[in-house]
Amino acid sequence: MNEKTKIKIIRLGHIDKIINFEIINNISSELFTITENINIPNLPASNGNSHSLNIVYSIEEVHSILDNIQFDGLCIALMDYRFNDNFYMHRIDFNKVCISITGVEEILQRKNISLENFILKNIYEIISLYQHFSASLPEEIYEFVHSDTRGCLFDLNGDKLDIIYNTENPKICNDCRNKLNQKKMINIDVLEKELLSIKKPLITFIELFIKENPLTSMAITFLVSIPINLLSSYIWSKIIG
16 A cells, blocks of 8 residues: 655645635645645746736646646645636646636535635545556546546546535545556545545534524524523522522
8 A cells, every 4th residue: 555645735826815725734634645835926928818818828838837846746736727728627747737726616605615625625536546546647547537427536527517516525436446446556445534524614514504494493493492491490590599
């Protein structure tokens, strides 16, 4: 079994104003460890911006930006600029990936899903493929993922709207489980256990439940308040009696 994969996070532009990197950096995993963080705030102009106010980069341009970065592990770059094919994640090199969050936040907000959970989900997908292909990201990774949406970690999400189905509590479908088992380079049990942690905070879950089920929430509040009031009355009677 492989030891933990080292990860270098590369922040392109001023994405740290949008994402809470403290959440990302403090994630505890048996599969990987984030050992380095760097920021490249000033990016070169893109050739795709001549007729648009939106900054758009090609895979080749991002490759050029990351070309001089050396690291004995996996490099994951994050940017708030769109890829020219409008997809949100691309392999850049044998150990480099870039994730674009442009347009993602608006989609996630519809289901109260955080950008941090979206990034963590993608880190687990990248790590799984990186370890499965023996510490490398060859072109074959595109053959591993599937185009249909199953709520699986390895959904392609060719339609960006589909990210809501596998960002929180993503599963490993049977087909992908069989592929991973062919090489046994990653501990699937550990992977699935850690994927369970990619979920809404309890307070957000409660708020959504109350918003979506107001009558049920009122009934629960009423039923819970009865024993609390009775207990309070009993304690008070003992105090004054």
